[in-house]
Amino acid sequence: MTFNEIKAILKNKCVGIAGCGGLGSNVAVALARVGVGRLVIADFDVISESNLNRQYFFFDQIGFSKAEKLHENIARINPYTLVDAHSCVLDKENIPSLFRHCDVVVEAFDGADMKQMLIEVMTEKLHHIPVVAGNGMAGWGNNETIHETQYGNLYICGDNISEVNDNNPALAPRVGIVSHMQANVVLSILLSN
């Protein structure tokens, strides 16, 4: 397929992104660059300086809503990608309504409890929509441990081992690899239909 043919397919697709941090901001930018027509993004948080070691934001955006600033950044890259940005806490109640029209949903949370909640809610309420999750990406090096695994409609990208802590932070390179691996899975799903 040529890029024009790819764009013609992607412009009619909608991708949900749950979380606009290290994973979500980078997935969103990658999908906007290739021409996905609509993104539904959501995050309750504001940008802090400590986020800039991996998240697609700028120093002058510190203190502002992640969802809103990600919307602005996407518009500067590809204004033809429509963005529904929600500055809210995602939960069991609003996830089904926010993401019900999406072709794929990306799990891009930080906490394991939120990852679990999203996967459970999507499986219960929107089981026909594929979910692409990120799992295990702290630290540096060890490229060869990062991989994709599919369980039915659930795709997991990451090393499935490396948990974030003070001595093993999440950093741009590995978070970037996993987020782009997620975007790559999304593309293969969208282009195979």
Place this chain on the structure above:
Amino acid sequence: MKIILNNNVEEFEGDKLSVSRIMEIKKFTFKMLVVKLNGAIVYKNDFDTTLVQDGDNLTILHLISGG
């Protein structure tokens, strides 16, 4: 019984085993889990009472913080 556990065929002694028992046998001691039995979520409170039998497809995922 033979089941599919995390995409691999695995054999266990007995006709039926609870999700908890399988996690015990496999030494899965993770805190944050997503468990799916034949595509449906099994919640933590139901691990003891949900029975897995021959031919079932069981997924037990360990979720890790970071993103």
